[in-house]
Amino acid sequence: MNIILLGPPGAGKGTQASRLMADRGMVQLSTGDMLRAAVKSGSPVGLKAKSVMEAGELVSDEIVSGIIGERLDMSDTANGVIFDGYPRTAAQAEQLDELLEARGRMLDHVIELSVDEDALVDRIVGRYTCAKCGEGYHDHYKQPKVAGVCDVCGSTEFKRRPDDNAETVRTRMVEYRAKTAPILPIYEARGLVARVDGMADIDQVTQAIEAILDGK
Numbered sequence: 001m002n003i004i005l006l007g008p009p010g011a012g013k014g015t016q017a018s019r020l021m022a023d024r025g026m027v028q029l030s031t032g033d034m035l036r037a038a039v040k041s042g043s044p045v046g047l048k049a050k051s052v053m054e055a056g057e058l059v060s061d062e063i064v065s066g067i068i069g070e071r072l073d074m075s076d077t078a079n080g081v082i083f084d085g086y087p088r089t090a091a092q093a094e095q096l097d098e099l100l101e102a103r104g105r106m107l108d109h110v111i112e113l114s115v116d117e118d119a120l121v122d123r124i125v126g127r128y129t130c131a132k133c134g135e136g137y138h139d140h141y142k143q144p145k146v147a148g149v150c151d152v153c154g155s156t157e158f159k160r161r162p163d164d165n166a167e168t169v170r171t172r173m174v175e176y177r178a179k180t181a182p183i184l185p186i187y188e189a190r191g192l193v194a195r196v197d198g199m200a201d202i203d204q205v206t207q208a209i210e211a212i213l214d215g216k
């Protein structure tokens, strides 16, 4: 099964994708995570992407579709893929169709996380992750059980994304409204879109997504 999680920054795409990975053995393909890894490694893609991401703008369609195509060729994607943060433009949606068709695969669901944009700045600005294992936390909504210690790996080091500040978040939302939201009708016309209330509790959002994947 191949699905797209669609929603503005902070809607909960990454949170839900990691739960689906753990529950269903699907692989999360987050273009944001892949680009951040490229920036960290200082690769040519990373050098091009760094300032664009820090400004909250979109990296070029060719770069992101290129990295998705390479990733789809890896064998661990055979059980199914969760596209998280991709596609983000009409051109990327077309490129994804081509990438899947060339590999004899198809899209099963496009799940839109509907959210109240006013709540998203708070969600994003309060977000941080474990520097060692990447587990996600939030200043208010998801704190470690023992303050300052990662629940998963016990590390005491945490980090925040450089683009998780109020000003950049607003640019990311403008980009979402202008370039990403308009791709929904493409998938609606194919009967692939299901909407989930992304303002519900994290567990309830997971249950709603699982029900869609189970055809309930």
Ligand code: AP5
Pocket: 007, 008, 009, 010, 011, 012, 013, 014, 015, 016, 031, 032, 033, 035, 052, 053, 054, 056, 057, 058, 059, 060, 061, 064, 084, 085, 086, 087, 088, 092, 123, 124, 126, 127, 128, 136, 137, 138, 141, 142, 163, 172, 198, 199, 200, 201, 202, 205
């Ligand atoms: P990317 O990394 O994809 O960022 P994003 O889309 O802005 O999404 P986020 O990761 O910020 O949010 P999320 O929806 O995953 O929310 P999360 O689960 O963490 O992209 C970053 C940049 O890379 C882009 O700006 C662009 O420059 C570039 N890029 C990436 N892909 C690209 C592409 N395809 N084309 C071009 N450029 C691209 O949740 C947020 C917080 O809220 C967490 O703390 C979480 O604990 C909390 N939370 C989640 N759900 C709930 C809930 N239901 N209730 C309460 N709190 C919740």
